[in-house]
Amino acid sequence: MQTPAPVEYAKATSIADAISRLEALGEDSRPVAGGYSLIPMMKLRLARPETVVDLNGIAELRGIRVEGNELVVGAMTTHADVLSSAILFEHYPIFREAEHVIADPIVRMRGTIGGSMCQADPASDLSAVGSALRGTAVIAGSAGTRTVPLREFHDGPYETVIQTGEILTELRYPIRPGAGSAYEKVERRAGDWGVCTSGVFVVVSGGVITECGIGMAAVNADHYCAPEAEALLTGKAPTEENLKAAADAAANEANPNADQRGPVDYKRHLASELTLRALRRAVAASQGA
Amino acid sequence: MTAVEEVPTSAAGNPIGFGRMVRKEDVRFVRGEGNYVDDVNLPGMLHGAILRSPFAHAKINSIDTSAALELPGVVAVVTGKDLEGLGLAWMPTLSYDTQAVLATDKVRFQGQEVAFVIAESRYIARDALELIDVDYDPLPVVADAKKALDPGAPIIRDDKEGKTDNIVYEKWEAGDEAVTDAAFAGADVVVTQEILYPRVHPSPMETCGSVAHMDPVTGKLILWTTTQAPHAHRTVYALVAGLPEHKIQVISPDVGGGFGNKVPIYPGYVLSIVGSIVAKRPVKWMEDRSENLMSTGFARDYHMTTSIASTKEGKILGVKVDVLADHGAFNGVAQPTNYPAGFFSIFSGSYDYPAAYCKVKAVYTNKAPGGVAYACSFRITEAVYAIERIVDCLAQELKMDPAELRLKNLLRPEQFPYKSPTGWEYDSGEYEKTMKVAMEMVGYDELRKEQAEKRAKGEYMGIGISFFTEGVGAGPRKHMDILGLGMADGCDLRVHPTGKAQVRLSVQTQGQGHETTFAQIVSHELGIPPEDIEVIHGDTDNTPFGLGTYGSRSTPVSGAAAALVARKVRDRARIVAAAALECAPDDLEWELGRWFVKGDPERGKTIQEIAMAAHGSLELPEGVEGHLDAQVVYNPPDLTYPYGCYICVVDVDPGTGQVKVRRFVAVDDCGTRINPMIVEGQVHGGLADGVGMALMELIAFDEDGNNLGGSFMDYLLPTSMECPDWELGETVTPSPHHPIGAKGVGESATVGSPAAVVNAVIDAIAPFGVRHADMPLTPANVWRAIQGNPIRTDMAVE
């Protein structure tokens, strides 16, 4: 049995309560959501907060809704709820496709979208999805609420712009009528983190790609996205040749490390291969829409 | 004897004898009411935790335990120096090497035991580990077995007087080299392939641990421990620690999987004993998952340069294997003394050819010790993998269908008992029949057609065959022992007055279903319903001596003992029945559960009636003592030889390297099937193991000796998502020398299946010019193999 260092537990009752506790406790405290990243790290003593502030009792942090032309997902919404959400699926099947390959059903029952974003693991699938869709993070602190584009949300691996005393409350994604989206992932085994993943959306209109987004996880792309590849595609016809050129460009925006999941050449190859496969499917979906 | 004889059914609906029945032990397991070592809690019990080395090779300058000792709740901190004073800093391994209990001079692998904290709670013990200050001087590391013998390589075992190299043993050979060379010289075709069986880990669900209770009043040590061999462990503790053997009781309660991981004695067990002596209170030590993966018995790490010679028509003429074996920092393998490479020399496999030769060289490296584990039948896993892989390489070279090549060379029924070129005597088999059953089940010819059609469309499927022969049930005392303890098993049977029985076994189940299988064996012999037979095991005070459960030996050895002890009871029952029926024993005839008078079937006594009479006042013939209890020791005349044919079908995505196991057909011949459902369960588990090893399981090391498989995020076990619906078949060729014809099946699937999966993947990507890639065939490795550059898997991926 792996045993964490001594730790205190506090249960927050509201967003304001969570913020005031975290602010009072300072750097030695951490919010806990599903706990599927934080608690293993505590057991390995890689993380040793003195207090964990539990966000699970805050109902307002949970839920999925449409607001204006945005999809809004509460930070404490579980992977399982994202997976089964009809609203998200209607606009962006990429959510369901990504969730299908995140961890396993047990982890998905408790693990949250907010925890995934804040953990900012280089292989985080929802971070790739969020960057592809150019979503925004809503962050609350004692000074009020601020919004940060997800493409500016990360300060490097496992680091985000969230400050001590702040919590992530919501994620917002713009709705794009006619968009097609898809997610591709190679993992060594079901439930494993990706070796490389690619998630994309495209809007095809009048025979050209009017807008697109490409997100990648596990290959150290800056903010999990591939803006140069997107630029190559925008305004172009969705031909196989153009998709291939964009996929290759995306691979160049990846900076993978060799590890037991695979060597650099393989991961770079996957960045291209998976982006191409995702683009093909997203284009077909958008054209069919 | 056939697979499932028609047998009568008991009142509880169980077969009286052999047949399917729900496992007796499952009731407590499925309710979560098992009793494992970690469930043992004694009054006043303390908790131990081990400080482990972060370095693979480092000199220890000093260890400062003062801050740890000041932590409230810490009772004691033990270091190697303290143990030196007790003469316990080093312990013998099961292969006549030594292993540090706690490091004194230096650490030799990452995760090695350095200090032991004893505290009031598990949490305090763990907190105290962080307060121990060890001053290390890192030393150069040998992580790559191929560099262990380089000139100038650091000497790992400088604790051994005069040791100037990293050799465990220089050369162990089997077969005839000259005859084999001659066969190769005359061959049309010779194929050589370097084949690595990488390091894997048995990773049982329950990690290792123990609770030691040295009673200061009685001087008796009771040790609850995760062991597959309670009796052998007891004797070793007596020999090592000088404790009197009659005052040691080893209890192996429910064990959550062993797979060979729980055969060795680990420093943690010894430390819990030392702790309970020092603290005069019971001490529990339970390792966590990473400790289990990083420090306890691993498996394989065999670099096998394998060559095969044949005629151009595909008649195999000979096979040679040159092995470099990586044993880690201490030679901690557990196998019969005369077999330093286990039963690897059975590598000639299931084929008929006269010439085979292997030589094995074993080296020390800065890696965890172990080597024989993970359901390998003493390295037959490695042997089967080498021969089945090289046969496929030959098929590719000859452009011959691998099924056809195998059929051309399989041993024929009339050749049994068959003396193999390396000296094994296979007891029985109808190999071709078994292979044809498997080919029929899988629809081999149609699959080959489908494959051709797919290839034309640029889709890649593969079909892989593995035909394996195992030798299990070690073993005849004359040439098989572990640390001088012969491998015969005792068995006691008591039949109580009401006809209910208790059978006491020396072997210990870790999930194999002994409580059911052994009840069925006794039931088969005596006609007592299996629900009326209690199987008692895992407690040295209450069971006869024997060497334990590993190497698929429980049914071949203890199963035979159980049958024979029941027959002994049956013979005694005959005398009692004769007295009761007032006739001569010779006038009686046996039918299941009853002796009756020949020619007068109405006149008879059931075994239950006889049991009561045996304990009653019935007058018995002169010299007959009464009661129905009996005991035996079974010394097997030879090994039994289960075999089988496995066929795997995979689909490979060449763009990503991902492999999907589409189908898996496994036809096993393990002789008589006592409980076919349990046999199938064993095969299911082993096939999952095989898929795991072939595709994902791995403990690799980087050049600094860091263990890269030390958690379940890094050490991947297969899930149901990677396993197809297993398609099982059977043939039944009973062992001619086993009392009930059973051959053992605990490891067959683990031994036989990896080669089938790998052969299937290589078959799928053969059009890219691939002949071999080492396990595990991860997506990266498969993709790289397609690029002509497969990954070297024993070291860190670069």
Ligand SMILES: Cc1cc2nc3c(=O)[nH]c(=O)nc-3n(C[C@H](O)[C@H](O)[C@H](O)COP(=O)(O)OP(=O)(O)OC[C@H]3O[C@@H](n4cnc5c(N)ncnc54)[C@H](O)[C@@H]3O)c2cc1C
């Ligand atoms: C076996 C396993 C496999 C996995 N596989 C994958 C996978 O394939 N792909 C994948 O993307 N993920 C995977 N995960 C991670 C999973 O998605 C986790 O659920 C997720 O990373 C963290 O979510 P959580 O709710 O559990 O967060 P927690 O562990 O509770 O928290 C994670 C971090 O975020 C912080 N945090 C949480 N919520 C907030 C908030 N609202 N505001 C500010 N900070 C917050 C915490 O303080 C902590 O630092 C896996 C996890 C496991 C255990």
